[in-house]
Structures are given as C-alpha cells and as structure tokens.
Amino acid sequence: MTLADKIHRNTANWSQKDNLPNWHNVNIAQCFREPATYYMQTKDSSLLNATYEDFYLVRNLYGQVPGGMFGADENAREGYHDPHQAVETCGMVEQMASDEILMGISGDPLWADNCEDVAFNTYPAAFMPDFKALRYLTAPNMVISDSKNHAPGIQNEGPYLMMNPFSSRCCQHNHAQGWPYYAEHLWMATPDHGIAAMLYNSSEVNVNVGNKKGKPVTLKQTTNYPFDEKIKIEVIATSATNFPLYLRIPGWCSYASVTVNGTAVNISVEPALMCGFKIPGNREM
Numbered sequence: 001m002t003l004a005d006k007i008h009r010n011t012a013n014w015s016q017k018d019n020l021p022n023w024h025n026v027n028i029a030q031c032f033r034e035p036a037t038y039y040m041q042t043k044d045s046s047l048l049n050a051t052y053e054d055f056y057l058v059r060n061l062y063g064q065v066p067g068g069m070f071g072a073d074e075n076a077r078e079g080y081h082d083p084h085q086a087v088e089t090c091g092m093v094e095q096m097a098s099d100e101i102l103m104g105i106s107g108d109p110l111w112a113d114n115c116e117d118v119a120f121n122t123y124p125a126a127f128m129p130d131f132k133a134l135r136y137l138t139a140p141n142m143v144i145s146d147s148k149n150h151a152p153g154i155q156n157e158g159p160y161l162m163m164n165p166f167s168s169r170c171c172q173h174n175h176a177q178g179w180p181y182y183a184e185h186l187w188m189a190t191p192d193h194g195i196a197a198m199l200y201n202s203s204e205v206n207v208n209v210g211n212k213k214g215k216p217v218t219l220k221q222t223t224n225y226p227f228d229e230k231i232k233i234e235v236i237a238t239s240a241t242n243f244p245l246y247l248r249i250p251g252w253c254s255y256a257s258v259t260v261n262g263t264a265v266n267i268s269v270e271p272a273l274m275c276g277f278k279i280p281g282n283r284e285m
C-alpha cells in the first residue's frame with residue numbers, strides 16, 4: 001500500500017480538472033485508468049470519477065473519430081479533431097485493455113460497450129487478418145495504406161499510414177495482444193460467487209460457482225455477435241447448482257429478453273452504474 005501511494009504521488013497527475021498531463025494517444029489510453037486503479041486502495045470516489053472525466057474530456061475535444069477511440073495521431077492536437085485524424089494501433093489495444101480492467105473495477109457496462117466498439121469497429125482495420133502486416137496509424141475517414149508522408153495533417157513526418165510487414169515503429173509488440181486480452185475478459189467472476197457475461201462471443205468457460213468452495217460448472221456460449229443479436233448459453237453441471245448469472249445488456253440495446261429452455265422468463269434489469277458520473281455536454285455513449 002505504501003508503494004502504491006508513492007507511485008501515485010510521484011507519477012503524472014491524471015486527476016486534473018479539464019486537462020490531461022500528456023496528449024500522446026497511447027499514454028491517454030493507458031493512463032486515464034490510473035485514478036480508478038488508485039481508487040481501489042483509497043476508496044475515494046473522486047478518483048474513480050476522474051477516470052470518467054478523462055475519458056469524456058478527450059472524446060469531447062477529439063472524438064469526431066468513430067469506433068470508440070479519439071483523434072490523436074501520435075498526439076491529440078488543437079485544430080485536428082475530425083475523422084481524418086488517426087489513432088495508433090497500440091492506442092487501440094491499450095484502450096481495450098483499460099476498458100476490460102475498468103469493467104472489473106467499476107462493474108460498469110459502459111466500459112464493455114466501449115471495448116466492443118474499439119474491438120469491432122477500429123482494431124481489425126489496423127492489421128491484415130493473418131497479423132503479418134500492420135499499420136502504425138489508422139484514420140477512419142482516410143482509407144490509405146501508402147508510404148507517403150502525410151504530415152502535418154497527420155503527425156509525425158514519415159510513412160505512418162503504410163501497411164507494412166517489416167516495420168511499423170513500436171506497434172508490433174502490442175498489436176497481437178488485443179484479442180487475447182479480450183478473450184480473457186469475456187466472462188468475469190462476481191463477488192456473490194456467480195459469473196457475469198461481460199463481452200459476448202462464442203466461448204466456453206469452466207468455473208466454480210455457487211458458494212465459497214464452488215461447484216464446477218461449464219458455460220458454453222454460441223453466437224455470431226456482433227453480426228447477430230442472439231446469444232445462446234448452455235449451462236453444463238454435474239449436479240444441481242444455484243448461482244447468480246449476470247448478463248450484460250449492451251448500451252445500444254433498447255429491448256432485451258431471456259428465455260430458459262424456450263420459455264420466456266422475467267428478468268430484473270439493473271441500471272447501468274456510471275458510478276454517479278454525469279456525462280458532460282450532450283454526448284451519449
């Protein structure tokens with residue numbers, strides 16, 4: 001605990017009002033979660049709020065870039081905020097990782113919504129399907145993979161939009177981690193010995209649920225999500241077991257229903273947490 005205090009005290013302050021200590025896209029995608037992480041120890045809710053404020057601050061200023069990210073080709077810059085701006089592949093992976101960690105810290109489905117937005121609408125455009133070539137920067141409204149210099153519209157000088165199997169500055173070490181991190185967070189344990197389906201995808205998970213010791217249960221999820229909105233979860237248990245099962249309702253979903261063995265059941269819908277945070281301006285996620 002003393003070490004965590006010391007690290008928090010001696011590192012950049014990500015709890016500033018209406019300002020970030022650094023505007024490099026990867027730094028933002030990683031560091032905006034620092035106040036929420038420190039909140040785990042201090043229980044000071046203003047720190048948790050600071051993470052939400054950072055998230056919305058950069059998107060309100062540079063959020064004209066769709067797909068869960070923000071315009072910050074190298075750095076977010078004043079006057080460069082439309083969809084011609086890009087984001088770095090490392091920034092996409094780190095944003096997804098931050099969203100996944102924040103799902104665990106806050107329980108707020110907002111982070112799962114943003115993670116899926118990046119995973120499905122931004123991240124796959126940054127590399128070839130076989131992962132053998134990637135791009136340093138990807139701009140949603142500038143579909144270019146050439147080796148020309150696009151500065152100063154794009155920061156920095158150099159062939160930053162090039163799809164290249166040999167060199168993309170730093171992003172090789174990071175680009176392959178996005179899907180493994182994502183797969184690790186499809187399901188999460190809950191404090192009441194249950195399990196939550198946080199990110200939807202075809203998957204199988206073996207868990208111990210129901211009480212402190214736990215009974216072994218396998219949950220098998222079959223879906224074509226996000227191309228289809230239907231999700232089938234098969235529960236396989238060797239003996240009768242009671243346990244809480246939480247299903248995230250995506251923010252874009254206005255009507256959700258559950259059937260058990262083909263019969264519709266009443267579900268209790270818990271409102272999204274948002275941790276009491278009010279979204280600034282007119283922006284909705």
Ligand SMILES: [Zn+2]
Binds near residue numbers: 088091170171172
């Ligand atoms: Zn990178």
